[in-house]
Amino acid sequence: MTMVLRSDDMRRRNRLRIIQIVRRGGTVSRGEIAQAAALSPATVSTISAELIAEGVLVARSAETGALPGRGRPSVGLSLNPRFRHAVLLILKIGEVHVAIVDYAGSLIARQPFDLDMAGVSMEEFRRTLITEIRQTLEANGISAAQLGGISIGVQGTTDSAGLRLLRSPMTPHTNIPMADWLEEEFGAPTRLANDCDLIARALNWRDPERYCDNFAAILLAHGVGMGLFLRGRIINGTQSSGTEFGHMLHQAGGALCRCGARGCIEAAAGDYAILRHFRGDPPDLKPDRHVEPSEIVWIADAARNGDPLAIDSFAAAGRALGSGLAGLFALVDPFRVAFAGHGAAAFDLMEPALREVLRNSNAAAAQEIPIDLFVDDMPLILDGCGIGALAEIDATQADRVWETMRNG
Amino acid sequence: MTMVLRSDDMRRRNRLRIIQIVRRGGTVSRGEIAQAAALSPATVSTISAELIAEGVLVARSAETGALPGRGRPSVGLSLNPRFRHAVLLILKIGEVHVAIVDYAGSLIARQPFDLDMAGVSMEEFRRTLITEIRQTLEANGISAAQLGGISIGVQGTTDSAGLRLLRSPMTPHTNIPMADWLEEEFGAPTRLANDCDLIARALNWRDPERYCDNFAAILLAHGVGMGLFLRGRIINGTQSSGTEFGHMLHQAGGALCRCGARGCIEAAAGDYAILRHFRGDPPDLKPDRHVEPSEIVWIADAARNGDPLAIDSFAAAGRALGSGLAGLFALVDPFRVAFAGHGAAAFDLMEPALREVLRNSNAAAAQEIPIDLFVDDMPLILDGCGIGALAEIDATQADRVWETMRNG
């Protein structure tokens, strides 16, 4: 019979639920799963046997001893790290990181290499990516069959489906079909995501208590980006990914932004804006294409030593960020904010101005919002990228693989 | 056996799906339902028999003849209008509308009455509502058993759950537990919703093609509110309902708003703001508590006759609205906007300034957004309120009512 529709639907959901519980819990006994999933022990037993047979889960090999209890000891189930692997690709200005995570989420390889996307053709870019991924896979002995997916974190906007890089400060090329490239080459599902969204996802994964329903991750780097969660769901553009917080208007006719407009938040709070302000350059000076993070550190030091221009540079950045946040807080009430990226190292210099703007804003209680700092954004981006790739594989795996039912 | 968990879950979903298909389609045959729901005819037959036995659906009583085909004629199923009724309560400044809809969505009664919420105590307010609702129910012969729910549309913000009116321009009272009042009194589930959200919901219901994933409804009246859909879901505040578009900052240190802050969008685009501007009153003059819509019409006529101050009043309003929209468009890409309320009758006077602001904004293609006008907001609010109440009843009805299985 071909009845594979409604009934299997239930099974699919329960399989996925069990996988997710194990992913979240690390090592979980069947009984604990049953409780967490609100399923009967019988069902969990059946499904977990299936998942073990398919190689998705593994049962504890009888160590991890010293259990307190008296009766039959419970057997911990965990994700089989070797079931699948995912390739993570993090694109930054001038460099690319290739990483591999196993199915349990451990980073088993990470390889950065220089690549100036601005200076190469699309074809060259494509080939370089493929070569580097292939090399990393081979160096770690990952076969094509083991590759469950590729996840890419980028600066810039992608299409809604996460298949194309529409535009990015990293390159003058637009509408780059990166997912198609890699899916064709490696035969594994590939998705792009905005780096700020990945940071937000990583925070949500790492600390679901703190970063649950409503919060934003703001990346302070050369530009300014935001990943926004409202009511537990990530908010994206209607046509594209990412919320373009950095290009909301801060000041009409204000400083020149990388995007060509004037008065964007980024044009006051991005690295180049702080540097431009500190140098005393005119606000309509064309933004630098790249600023060494060390320069920002240097300006921050100057500010901490009392340099008035440096102090004012960061205050201006704080005001811009505050004004953008005030707008959002007016719209949807205040929420928790995490600042990430090397700019967060100078957040103490921006915070007074930012809080001042919030205090004077229309949103009640906006000045009270909790703010967290994560200076090193790379671990978060990798984390978020990995979570996304693995969740995708999990979803695939919810559909039962019939062929594994062959012999024994 | 008490096994009522997983298996029934599937049935519940399919019941709900069928009810929703009939609600959307009006009169639908079993075969059409099967196709729309991607269920087998057998399943639809079983479930619809159940629903008919429970009184949720009714089969066409064999008129509506003149079917073209040859074989057995299909039997149209439709919602049983008499299955349940819902009370709708629309609160406006100075007046309340009580309405009753039947289960099929027809408005079967509507009664406005004057009530100055600002001038009465909470207790008095409660009693008046209950009295009016009771009268309307009795006048239409609706028993308590037939009352499936109460839905309330309000200006102002409610809590996330839709149980309390947190604050509203209609009254100085705050945190009014309206849902508790009426649930206690009438024994029917009661929910509050912001009027702008209701307008957005109504548009989405009426024309799902046009108002589908991303759009906003902006209510132009004494104040300015917004109901926002992103990715097909309504966006609300993190602590409260409604997106407070009207209180986003338009101009730092600008005109005085009803909310006490300065420079809100509403303080330039609300009725009182237009009137204040036209009169030449200082922008920090305390806003009027009420402005007759006819005054706005009068000013609009003046503008159309060339009065420069009137023209400028509406231009200022258009600029404020444009600046708020530009901010949102920068954040999440441009989307379709519907303006509702009597202020929309003067939209032609605001549109040039609004489009001008968008044209100069950072959001690409923002000037191209389609804008629709709905001068009469009341039908939309009633519609949205009714849809919401009925959807709630549908969801309840998805759980099978066992007692109806008694005899025959």
Add this chain to the structure above:
DNA sequence: CGATTTTTTTTGAGGCTTGAATTAATAGCC
């Protein structure tokens, strides 16, 4: 009036989940 056509219902089978019973695996105690 019977043949044809289209819709709906009935029937039997397969899947899924569940509570209860059963089996498995360990610690404690004499």
Add this chain to the structure above:
DNA sequence: GGCTATTAATTCAAGCCTCAAAAAAAATCG
């Protein structure tokens, strides 16, 4: 060491649910 108590996991029979196929129903057409 052997027995009992205890807890975890599996097995089993039953109840739902959906589905495909067959049967029935209700028209039209010739």
